[in-house]
Amino acid sequence: MRTPHHLDAHPRPNPYEELAALDDGPLEETPLDEFLTEERDAGAEDAWAPPDHRRGGKRRRKNRFAGLPLAVKAVVGLVVLASFAALGDRWAVLYAEHRAADTLKDRLDLAAAPEVEIGGFPFLTQLADKRLDSVKVTVPDVAADRVSLAKVSATAHDVRLNADGLTSVRGADVPRFDGDVQLTFADLNRELGASQVKFTGEGRDRVRANGTLPVAGHNLRLRAEARIQRQGERGIATEIGKMRLDIGDLATYRPGTRASEGLHLTPKGTADLARETRKAKALLSVPAIVQRMGVPEATVREALADDGKLVELTGSPRFARQAAGLNLIDLALENPGVMRRLGLDPDLLDSLAGLTRPVLADRLSLAFELPEPEQGNVRLQDVRVEEDGIRVRVSGSGLTVGK
Secondary structure (H helix, E strand, C coil), X not given: CCCCCCCCCCXXXXXXXXXXXXXXXXXXXXXXXXXXXXXXXXXXXXXXXXXXXXXXXXXXXXXXXXXCCHHHHHHXXXXXXXXXXXXXXXXXXXXXXXXXXXXXXXXXXXXXXXXEEEECCCHHHHHHCCEEEEEEEEEEEEEXXXXXXXXXXXXXXXXXXXXXXXXXXXXXXXXXXXXXXXXEHHHHHHHCCCCCEEEEXXXXXXXXXEEEEEECCEEEEEEEEEEEEEECCCEEEEEXXXXXXXXXXXXXXXXXXXXXXXXXXXXHHHXXXXXXXXXXXXXXXXXXXXXXXXXXXXXXXXXXXXXXXXXXXXXXXXXXXXXXXXXXXXXXXXXXXXXXXXXXXXXXXXXXXXXXXXXXXXXXXXXXXXXXXXXCEEEEEEEEECCCEEEEEEEEEEEEEEC
C-alpha cells in the first residue's frame, strides 16, 4: 500500500498574477506615436491619383510660344521664308548648269558633257538682270594635234546673257576669262611613248624622256630632253636635245653631223677592243680607219705582225681616245664586215643612218596649238612643267557663245 503524499499547507503563487502586478497602468503617448498618427490621418483625407503630364505639357508649350515677342516671331518667319527661297535658287542653278553642259557638249562635239559651275548668289536675281558673276567650265580629254589635253578649265567673268525672260537664253558674251590647260605625263606616255618611253618633269621648263626604241629588230635605250616653251600666243613648242641611243654597252648613237655626234664606241667598247686581239686587228686592217685615227702606218704594221706591239698600241690612252672618236656610221657602208666583227649589226647601222635628228625629234615632240575662236582671242600666259605634267595658263577676251 502506497504511502500518501504530504500536502503543503502554503500553495505556490500564480506566475501570471505576478506579471500583472508589475503593470503600472496604461502607457503615455510618445511624440513618435503622434507623428505617425498625423501621417495616417492626412493620407486618409486625400486619395492618391497619377499626375496628368500631357495636359500640363501642352499648357506649358502653349504658354511659352504665346509669351514670345512679336519681333522674334517675325524673325523666325523670315528665316523660314529665306531658307525656302535659297533652296529654290539652288535648284534653279543646278538646272541651268545641266542645260548649259548639254548645250556645250552638242556645239563643241564633245564625247562627254563638260562640268559647268555658275558662281554668284542669288542666281535668279542675276538671271533676271541678264548677267552672271562667273561661269566655270571644265572639259576633259580634248584632242590637240598628236596629244590629248587631260583637262581644259576656264572661268568666264561678268558674263552678259542674250535672253528673253528667265527660261530662253540664246547666247552669251564673255568679256574676260582665264583658265588652265593640263597635259599629263600619263597621257604622253600612252600616246607618244607607246608604253616604251616614259616622260618625267625635269625642272621648270624641261621634260626628260627615258625608255626603249625598236630599231631594225633591236631595242635601243633612248634618252632625250625636251625644252618646253611658248610659241606665239596659242602654241607650245618643244626643243628636243641631248638625244642618244645606246646599243648595249658597246656604242652610243647621237643623231647629227657634228664630230661629237653619230655612232661612237663607249668607254667599255674601247676597253673591249683593246683586250680582244681579233677586234683590234680587224679595225687596224682597214687603211681608211687607220688614217682617220691618225696612227702611223709603220706602227700599225708592227702591231699587226707582233701581238706584243698590238697590246702596247691598243693599251695606250691615246689609242682609246682615237677609237672612241671614230664615227662608225661613216664606216658601216664601206666596211660592213669590220662592223660585224666589232659586234655591230650592219642592218642596224643602216637604220641608224636614216634616224636623223628631225625624225627622232618628231617622235618626241610635245608641241600643240590651241584652236583659234571665231570671235575674240585666246592667249597663252605661262607654261610650267610640274610633277604630274605640263600646265599652261590661258586668258582671253571678247568671246561670244551662241547667237
